[in-house]
Amino acid sequence: MNDKAVATEIVNDPDKVLFFQKKAMPYKHVTVADLIKLYLKQDGKCALCGDDIIFDTQKTHIDHIVPRAKGGEDEIDNFEFACSVCNYAKRDMSLKEFVLMCLKVENEYHKTDILPKEEIQAIVERRWKKESRSKKAV
Numbered sequence: 001m002n003d004k005a006v007a008t009e010i011v012n013d014p015d016k017v018l019f020f021q022k023k024a025m026p027y028k029h030v031t032v033a034d035l036i037k038l039y040l041k042q043d044g045k046c047a048l049c050g051d052d053i054i055f056d057t058q059k060t061h062i063d064h065i066v067p068r069a070k071g072g073e074d075e076i077d078n079f080e081f082a083c084s085v086c087n088y089a090k091r092d093m094s095l096k097e098f099v100l101m102c103l104k105v106e107n108e109y110h111k112t113d114i115l116p117k118e119e120i121q122a123i124v125e126r127r128w129k130k131e132s133r134s135k136k137a138v
């Protein structure tokens with residue numbers, strides 16, 4: 001489905017429109033249209049983990065790319081949709097700090113037997129496929 005078709009589907013679904021209205025509400029300079037554009041730009045995926053964005057205000061957050069705690073503003077250019085799990089984990093870290101933390105965790109994780117190595121590999125490959133897909137779209 002192309003962006004126009006996805007956007008049409010969203011505006012024809014009152015629940016999805018309500019989701020974007022609720023998400024836009026706290027921000028003076030951000031409109032529903034801005035957030036729908038952002039959603040399309042992210043291909044409907046969490047900016048951090050790549051999982052599908054869920055149209056639920058509790059499960060999907062607006063992450064500040066430059067955290068508010070570090071002077072980031074409430075502007076659309078500083079926003080990305082992230083699932084609540086990722087956003088809670090990232091807290092007030094910059095993307096770089098968050099990625100470095102994830103790499104540290106991953107490094108330690110490999111030393112454990114929590115997941116078989118084949119399963120970790122499968123996760124990494126799925127992520128890589130998503131990345132190469134989104135790069136093609138740009």
Ligand SMILES: [Zn+2]
Nearest residue numbers: 046049083086
């Ligand atoms: Zn996520």
